[in-house]
Amino acid sequence: MRPLFLPIYASLAALVGGAAIPLALRDDLYAEDLPTTNVTDSAAVPSETATVLSIAAADPGYWLKDMPRKGRSPFNPDPGYQVFRNVKDFGAKGDGITDDTVAINTAMASGGRCAPGACQSSTLTPAILYFPAGTYLVSGSIVMYYNTQLIGNPNSLPVLKATSNFQGLGLIDGDKYVGSNQGWPSVNVFWRSARHLKIDLTAIAPATGATGIHWPTGQATSLQDIQIIMTASSASTHQGLFIEDGSGGYIGDLTITGGLYGMNIGNQQFTMRNIAISNAIVGISQIWNWGWLYSGMTISNCGTAFSMSNGGTTSQSVGSVTIIDSTITNCPAFIDTAWTPNASPATGGSLILENIVLSNVPTAIRGPNSATILSGGTTTIAAWGQGHKYTSQGPTEWQGIFTPVARPSSLLDGNGRYHIKSKPHYWEWTVSQVMSIRDAGATGDGVTDDTQAIQAALNAAASAGKILYFNYGVYKVSTTIKIPAGSRIVGETYPVILASGGPWGSATNPVPVIKIGNPGESGRIEWQDMIVSTQGPAPGAVLIEWNLAASRDSGMWDVHTRIGGFKGSNQQVGQCPIQVPVSGACMAAYMSMHITTSGTGAYLENCWFWTADHDVDEGKNTRISVYTGRGLLVEASGVWLWGTAVEHHSLYQYQFANAREIFAGFIQTESPYYQPAPDVRNSPYPTTQAINDPTYANCQSGNCDALGLRVLNSKNIYVYGAGLYSFFNNYSTLCSNKPTAGGTKDCQSEMFSIEGSTDHLWMYGLNTIGTMNMVVQDGKSVAKWSDNANDFSDTIALFTYRI
Numbered sequence: 001m002r003p004l005f006l007p008i009y010a011s012l013a014a015l016v017g018g019a020a021i022p023l024a025l026r027d028d029l030y031a032e033d034l035p036t037t038n039v040t041d042s043a044a045v046p047s048e049t050a051t052v053l054s055i056a057a058a059d060p061g062y063w064l065k066d067m068p069r070k071g072r073s074p075f076n077p078d079p080g081y082q083v084f085r086n087v088k089d090f091g092a093k094g095d096g097i098t099d100d101t102v103a104i105n106t107a108m109a110s111g112g113r114c115a116p117g118a119c120q121s122s123t124l125t126p127a128i129l130y131f132p133a134g135t136y137l138v139s140g141s142i143v144m145y146y147n148t149q150l151i152g153n154p155n156s157l158p159v160l161k162a163t164s165n166f167q168g169l170g171l172i173d174g175d176k177y178v179g180s181n182q183g184w185p186s187v188n189v190f191w192r193s194a195r196h197l198k199i200d201l202t203a204i205a206p207a208t209g210a211t212g213i214h215w216p217t218g219q220a221t222s223l224q225d226i227q228i229i230m231t232a233s234s235a236s237t238h239q240g241l242f243i244e245d246g247s248g249g250y251i252g253d254l255t256i257t258g259g260l261y262g263m264n265i266g267n268q269q270f271t272m273r274n275i276a277i278s279n280a281i282v283g284i285s286q287i288w289n290w291g292w293l294y295s296g297m298t299i300s301n302c303g304t305a306f307s308m309s310n311g312g313t314t315s316q317s318v319g320s321v322t323i324i325d326s327t328i329t330n331c332p333a334f335i336d337t338a339w340t341p342n343a344s345p346a347t348g349g350s351l352i353l354e355n356i357v358l359s360n361v362p363t364a365i366r367g368p369n370s371a372t373i374l375s376g377g378t379t380t381i382a383a384w385g386q387g388h389k390y391t392s393q394g395p396t397e398w399q400g401i402f403t404p405v406a407r408p409s410s411l412l413d414g415n416g417r418y419h420i421k422s423k424p425h426y427w428e429w430t431v432s433q434v435m436s437i438r439d440a441g442a443t444g445d446g447v448t449d450d451t452q453a454i455q456a457a458l459n460a461a462a463s464a465g466k467i468l469y470f471n472y473g474v475y476k477v478s479t480t481i482k483i484p485a486g487s488r489i490v491g492e493t494y495p496v497i498l499a500s501g502g503p504w505g506s507a508t509n510p511v512p513v514i515k516i517g518n519p520g521e522s523g524r525i526e527w528q529d530m531i532v533s534t535q536g537p538a539p540g541a542v543l544i545e546w547n548l549a550a551s552r553d554s555g556m557w558d559v560h561t562r563i564g565g566f567k568g569s570n571q572q573v574g575q576c577p578i579q580v581p582v583s584g585a586c587m588a589a590y591m592s593m594h595i596t597t598s599g600t601g602a603y604l605e606n607c608w609f610w611t612a613d614h615d616v617d618e619g620k621n622t623r624i625s626v627y628t629g630r631g632l633l634v635e636a637s638g639v640w641l642w643g644t645a646v647e648h649h650s651l652y653q654y655q656f657a658n659a660r661e662i663f664a665g666f667i668q669t670e671s672p673y674y675q676p677a678p679d680v681r682n683s684p685y686p687t688t689q690a691i692n693d694p695t696y697a698n699c700q701s702g703n704c705d706a707l708g709l710r711v712l713n714s715k716n717i718y719v720y721g722a723g724l725y726s727f728f729n730n731y732s733t734l735c736s737n738k739p740t741a742g743g744t745k746d747c748q749s750e751m752f753s754i755e756g757s758t759d760h761l762w763m764y765g766l767n768t769i770g771t772m773n774m775v776v777q778d779g780k781s782v783a784k785w786s787d788n789a790n791d792f793s794d795t796i797a798l799f800t801y802r803i
């Protein structure tokens, strides 16, 4: 629960009610054909072929709905607590005539769930709201409760259709305002998603403010396979997606048409991928941020494709943006920026573009006073940027072209873009092809040892070519579980694997909890929507170890670690209070994830490896001190990390050691709040040379905290956006505050370290917070924060390193 940073804008009402950006050029923009997205996984957007022809459309089968309902929340006092809720069972009609708002919100709320404004957070009340095909008329917001997934039938996307007199901030409201406060601090909204939905705002008059999805969220959240339809009108005040703050997150596979803003969004950071926006006045309005990666954007028939000029030249509120592998068509301008060499803050408005195809876009970059900074046309921008750059020639402020990453072909798809694979939905599969973990004998009751049942089910499902469905539960295991090649694993919301006792008792003898393949094995695995945890103490637990030489269709999507801080972990407020000598009972894990030398081809998307800083099942979200050794260690060649985050591990967050060909974007870290008490050199986890643990022998100042990223003896490392944050010093934020607020900017001395024979390292949009030195090379400072100050973070737009 990091501090909440409020964006710079006059008032919420101004954003929602249509602070219209004046632009002509609208009347010829309307087109009724939706842009087609093109994703390599044909299963990702099945809805393209499944038009809703009539509001009484039959509901095609979908295995996820048709499975026997066996999810249980073992720590919920109600043994009958219902995890899966079909909205039609709660009275929703989906007939396009009946107002279904109350029925849907009843389905959301039933069972004493964690409601906005009434409950800080809870892992005890997870739920899926399932929408069969149909048109659901809504006159008010569908208000998300904590730990919820909204899932539509991907074989015939359900439509959420606003009535003409709709009231609310979003047809889907991910964090409802209760009075003038958000229901939850947005940086504390974890574990939720929505997918396979159509959102239709066309009945609302253009001049009446309207929002498709309001989504101020934190980590481990996602939106996927959603269409948002708004009328195109020069008077439109509508916005498809609205995010005013938070600490995201991942969003992908969206199609948005019409409106004032396709997306009107601000947040600390996000990874957004494969989003088509057309016929909006402004495709994307970036309200504020620290850093952001956009990839695979298709923006067409807009006034301005991407506006990042908010705040103007004297107070740019957008920190940094990276856009790659995208296509802009028929827009008068691609980018609107307020950047000038003398603009404030010094590194605000940092921008990197790589592999952008323009088609009939007269102005590529438009600066203050509508000056053309870069003209466009029909052309490809190989690489262009503005901000501070650090190369072998030293630091400079620049605006213009640069030499982009020489992309290794092993990391690319056939179209020259970085390899992507969206979370598979198995929309065409049937119940007979899916095995339930509970039917296979696992209890998920949080008490029984389910090791044998889980291993037998994994083996059986993989050899039969079936999906293994983890009904919601907390599955206690006592020895390593091996995921064999051929596995397809789907969680119901985010079921938990809980490592308890067993072989995990020694901080010098690491043992995996989940092992993906053995070294030397090859094949495919697909794993989604799950959490791996420990029941403390477990100082020897490596939560996930990836050894498999993976085929290209492998991946982990929305698979997270959550270490301590929840019911069942035995590492809550009562056991692990802050600011006491390190307690052995709170030695929670050896490492979150290890991609070993044999783990070629690992693909991670929207994975959050979190050692808890607070107790999510305690009413006040009180802080705790739970100690985990290491975050994510990558030793493999050929790895994709799309939208990953690693937080509060004792020795480092990310380490790439002897790794090659790594694509990483956007990566986000936070240092432990307790450091430097004890500091990283006195970590409760002894270091070991065998896995190249950093020893911090060169740490200069008193503030020796864990690195956000260490790159050792590695080749071809390409980081497309990073936010490496240190907010706390022994639980005080004085060290990360702005100097104007008395901040000292010295929570730790160094954050990103390049060592040994590392060569060919490109980093775009590096943002750090609370570190004196942004980059150190073999113990020597290369970049100081004070030379690169942004609004709250410190930013280097382009950092390249070659021996």
Ligand SMILES: *[C@@H]1O[C@H](CO)[C@@H](O)[C@H](O)[C@H]1NC(C)=O
Pocket (backbone or CB within 6 Å): 036, 038, 039, 414, 415
């Ligand atoms: C989609 O991508 C594939 C592979 O790059 C290509 O062959 C196909 O023509 C594309 N389809 C569309 C509609 O662009």
Ligand SMILES: *[C@@H]1O[C@H](CO)[C@@H](O)[C@H](O)[C@H]1NC(C)=O
Pocket (backbone or CB within 6 Å): 579, 676, 677, 730
């Ligand atoms: C950390 O802060 C606490 C509370 O202010 C204080 O009692 C303790 O001495 C501090 N520890 C160190 C090592 O500075």
